[in-house]
Every structure is written in C-alpha cells, then in structure tokens.
Amino acid sequence: MCPSLPDTTGSAVPVSATPRVALVTGAGQGIGAAIAKRLHGQGLRVALLDKNGDGAAALAGELDPRGETALSFHADVIDVGAVRNVVRDITATWNAPDVLVNNAAATAAGSVWDIGLEEWDAVLATNLRSVFALTRLCAGEMRRRHWGRVINLASLAGQQGGALAGAHYSASKAGVLVLTKVFASELAAHGVTVNAVAPAAVLTPAAQALDPEALARTVGTIPVGRAGLPSEVGGLVAYLASEEAGYVTGATFDINGGIHMR
Numbered sequence: 001m002c003p004s005l006p007d008t009t010g011s012a013v014p015v016s017a018t019p020r021v022a023l024v025t026g027a028g029q030g031i032g033a034a035i036a037k038r039l040h041g042q043g044l045r046v047a048l049l050d051k052n053g054d055g056a057a058a059l060a061g062e063l064d065p066r067g068e069t070a071l072s073f074h075a076d077v078i079d080v081g082a083v084r085n086v087v088r089d090i091t092a093t094w095n096a097p098d099v100l101v102n103n104a105a106a107t108a109a110g111s112v113w114d115i116g117l118e119e120w121d122a123v124l125a126t127n128l129r130s131v132f133a134l135t136r137l138c139a140g141e142m143r144r145r146h147w148g149r150v151i152n153l154a155s156l157a158g159q160q161g162g163a164l165a166g167a168h169y170s171a172s173k174a175g176v177l178v179l180t181k182v183f184a185s186e187l188a189a190h191g192v193t194v195n196a197v198a199p200a201a202v203l204t205p206a207a208q209a210l211d212p213e214a215l216a217r218t219v220g221t222i223p224v225g226r227a228g229l230p231s232e233v234g235g236l237v238a239y240l241a242s243e244e245a246g247y248v249t250g251a252t253f254d255i256n257g258g259i260h261m262r
C-alpha cells in the first residue's frame with residue numbers, strides 16, 4: 001500500500017462518544033416500528049413519533065420501560081407546529097436528532113378518476129410536505145455538528161406508478177425521491193447524508209389493508225417468491241443510519257424482491 005495514503009481497509013470510521021439520537025416518524029407499527037427497534041438495538045436513543053400514540057407508546061415501553069433510551073411522541077406530521085415541539089422536546093431531553101427517518105405516510109389507493117382534490121392535498125401533505133418540513137427542522141443542527149443521516153421511505157410506486165397505489169400516493173413518493181436528491185446536494189459537504197429507500201409489498205398493516213386479491217397477484221410476480229418483512233427494511237435503514245454509511249448520499253435503495261430492477 002502507498003505509505004502516503006491512510007489505511008482504508010480497517011474500521012477507521014470514528015464512533016460517537018454519546019449515543020446518537022434517532023427520530024422515526026410513523027413508528028407505531030409496520031416498517032417504522034421495525035426501524036425503531038433495529039436502531040434501538042444498535043444502541044441509538046430512539047424517539048418514536050406517531051399520530052396513533054398507543055402503538056408508539058407500547059413499543060417505546062417495550063424497548064425501554066424506564067424511558068431513558070426510547071420515548072414516544074404523539075403528533076401528526078401534517079402539523080408542523082406539533083412536530084417542531086417534538087423536535088424541541090427531544091433536543092431538551094437528549095440532543096437534537098442525529099438521525100431522521102421520514103417514514104410516516106398515508107397509504108392510499110384509488111383510480112385517477114375518483115381521487116378528490118381534498119384527498120390529493122391531504123396525501124401530498126402527509127407524505128411529501130412533511131418530509132420537506134421535518135428535514136428542514138432537523139438538518140440545521142445536523143449541519144452545525146457536521147454529522148447527520150436522513151432516510152426517507154419512498155416506494156416502488158414513486159418510481160413506476162402503482163398497481164395497488166393511487167396517483168396521489170405515487171406522486172408523493174416520486175416527490176420524496178427528488179427531495180432526497182435536493183437535500184443530499186445541499187447537505188453533502190456538511191457531513192449529512194440523505195438517502196431514500198423504496199420498498200414494495202412489505203407485510204405491514206398498511207399492505208394488509210389493501211385489496212387482498214390485488215396484493216396476492218402482486219406478490220405472485222415477485223422474483224424472490226414472497227413479500228418482504230419490515231425487519232428487512234429495518235436492516236437497510238440501520239445501515240444507512242450508521243457511521244459507515246458516510247459516503248452514501250442521494251441514493252435510492254430498492255427493496256422489492258426483484259420486482260423492479262434498474
């Protein structure tokens with residue numbers, strides 16, 4: 001090896017002295033819950049935000065009954081004021097979030113002819129505007145500290161349109177994909193990475209609420225021959241949140257059993 005180059009083969013990635021703080025939205029069930037569990041298992045302090053307070057509170061209690069390393073917060077990501085208060089409370093209790101997982105979303109189906117404009121606005125506000133608002137709320141402090149990880153849950157529907165998903169859902173997730181690149185470019189020089197994860201057919205309460213026949217047809221076309229598990233998405237997000245992922249930014253990671261290959 002050239003003596004003037006640093007050793008790049010070992011574990012030279014510095015590890016934070018204090019546990020990192022992660023904010024996971026929509027952590028009360030499904031993929032968000034799996035992500036929160038996984039990050040907590042890796043030693044992060046985890047704030048579980050959900051508009052359904054019960055699921056998040058139950059999981060936080062399961063992860064740490066003393067509330068020292070896992071806390072739940074009841075808020076709707078549409079409500080920027082409420083979310084700002086949650087970020088302020090997390091910061092006062094632990095530290096400002098080092099890791100933000102924008103996972104909360106409304107899963108919505110429907111024909112383009114049937115989706116009302118109010119429904120369109122509500123889905124876009126939940127799935128896309130919230131990602132813009134929350135990332136801005138958290139990225140300033142990440143940038144100041146020169147370390148941060150933002151992971152956005154997109155969808156195969158945002159890449160291809162959806163057999164199961166509605167146009168509003170698909171458009172919101174396409175917006176998440178491009179917002180990921182916009183924020184990644186803004187923050188790359190400041191130690192903050194921003195990446196997207198695009199799942200398809202992962203067995204969660206949202207997926208199970210879709211038309212069962214259409215879901216079964218979709219799963220039948222997946223090359224690996226089965227639906228995905230929330231824990232599999234959790235593992236990918238945990239990597240993207242790690243110290244080692246500092247050279248990965250602006251990327252979209254497909255986790256879809258091979259149903260869409262690029």
Ligand SMILES: NC(=O)c1ccc[n+]([C@@H]2O[C@H](COP(=O)([O-])OP(=O)(O)OC[C@H]3O[C@@H](n4cnc5c(N)ncnc54)[C@H](O)[C@@H]3O)[C@@H](O)[C@H]2O)c1
Pocket residue numbers: 025026027028029030031032049050051052055075076077078102103104105106107126153154155156198199200201202203204205206207
């Ligand atoms: N399950 C899949 O097959 C699949 C596929 C592609 C993308 N995704 C994406 O993965 C993410 C998680 O999906 P899931 O299947 O676990 O969903 P889910 O509906 O099972 O769980 C979503 C969680 O988010 C919460 N939530 C919803 N709207 C919220 C709001 N406005 N404010 C706060 N919390 C809110 C819900 O209460 C729920 O606990 C979503 O972004 C979804 O679009 C999932």
